[in-house]
Amino acid sequence: MSQIGNAIATRENGPEAIVRQHKDDLTLVLPSHVKGETWMRLAYGVLRSNAQLMQVASRNPGSLMTALQECARLGHEPASKSFYLVPFGNEIQGIEGYRGVVERIYRAGAVKVVHAEVVYENDEFVWEPGTIDRHPDGPRWDGPQTVPFHRADWFSDRGEVKGAFSYGIFQDGTPSRVVVINRAYIDKVRKESKGSDNAKSPWVKWFDQMVLKTVAHRLEPWVPTSTEWRKEQMRAAHEVAAEQAGPAVINAAPQPAYREPGTHEDFNDDEGPVEGELVD
Incomplete structure (x- = not known):
């Protein structure tokens, strides 16, 4: 089989195809602040750019799916400084960083x-x-x-x-x-x-x-450690306020806007020795 044929077969039957087949399962566990399509594109990109990861994932796709599902559940980008995909022997481990x-x-x-x-x-x-x-x-x-x-x-x-x-x-x-x-x-x-x-x-x-x-x-x-906690707090506060205001206000009251607080500004790659973080 030609190199082009091998590449097509890998795309159709390899780890990327398996990830694509389980797209709904992965995006289902993502927190609300993460866009499913963006997260999936990052997952595909990781496999395409890391030959060793692709090789291990080809031998043990189940370990890749387990790691990606945990990454999605926690709301992290795959293979980032927040969540590492690390090949160990014949499996891939998902490791959340500090x-x-x-x-x-x-x-x-x-x-x-x-x-x-x-x-x-x-x-x-x-x-x-x-x-x-x-x-x-x-x-x-x-x-x-x-x-x-x-x-x-x-x-x-x-x-x-x-x-x-x-x-x-x-x-x-x-x-x-x-x-x-x-x-x-x-x-x-x-x-x-x-x-x-x-x-x-x-x-x-x-x-x-x-x-x-x-x-x-x-x-x-x-x-508290999740976006959903903050969202639930705001929803509960709105329901209490609406209940106290009476039926007329309940029907008219708009749902309070929820904006995800930025996280990238909270971190600085040049931070001092006090905080510290995993580095490549």
């Missing part, structure tokens, strides 16, 4: 700042919730401690990773619950991650960024 977790938190609209940092052995870290700082050098804040104090020399040897912490700041300025994880917990999560010792694993290539993602995941139960 950036993806934070994006989902911002998307809900309830949190205006997400703070997450890795703590190293030579850093200074103090977290005594509800107490007043009594450091020998004097107090570093007024009143009870509501968020951790973390000081580091960013340009020296900070030692080994010993933990991480994360919290969000809500729109009214109050902090969320503070989440702190130690090295034992980090190692436990890594051990349970499939292929974490593989040279291509993000746990090997970007260890500190995986620590950030781990602590950000621990923050999720304490803050």
Whole structure:
């Protein structure tokens, strides 16, 4: 068969064709802020531009579909800095990056700042919730401690990773619950991650960024993390207002416009060492 014939057969029977056949299933789970046609074009483009991904997907199309479905469910673009499609042996793994977790938190609209940092052995870290700082050098804040104090020399040897912490700041300025994880917990999560010792694993290539993602995941139960949450809040508020106003207003009241808050402005590829994110 000619090269052209092989290319046509690949398009008709290969991974791209399988993805196309399951278009409805994939777009069905997409959050409302994602345009289905745009998302599908990105998925096709990823396969066409990555030969290794295409080869593994040809051998194991089921793993590709599983990864893409998870990507769609979370509302991320496939093979972006928010969600990685990584070939491991004979399968494709879908891995949400730290950036993806934070994006989902911002998307809900309830949190205006997400703070997450890795703590190293030579850093200074103090977290005594509800107490007043009594450091020998004097107090570093007024009143009870509501968020951790973390000081580091960013340009020296900070030692080994010993933990991480994360919290969000809500729109009214109050902090969320503070989440702190130690090295034992980090190692436990890594051990349970499939292929974490593989040279291509993000746990090997970007260890500190995986620590950030781990602590950000621990923050999720304490803050809203989806666009649908924000939309549901607005819908519920409209229904309550309409019910209180009476039947005449219920019939006339327009549905409040919903605009998805931008997420790209929330991130800067040149951000400093505090936030950090997975890099190619």
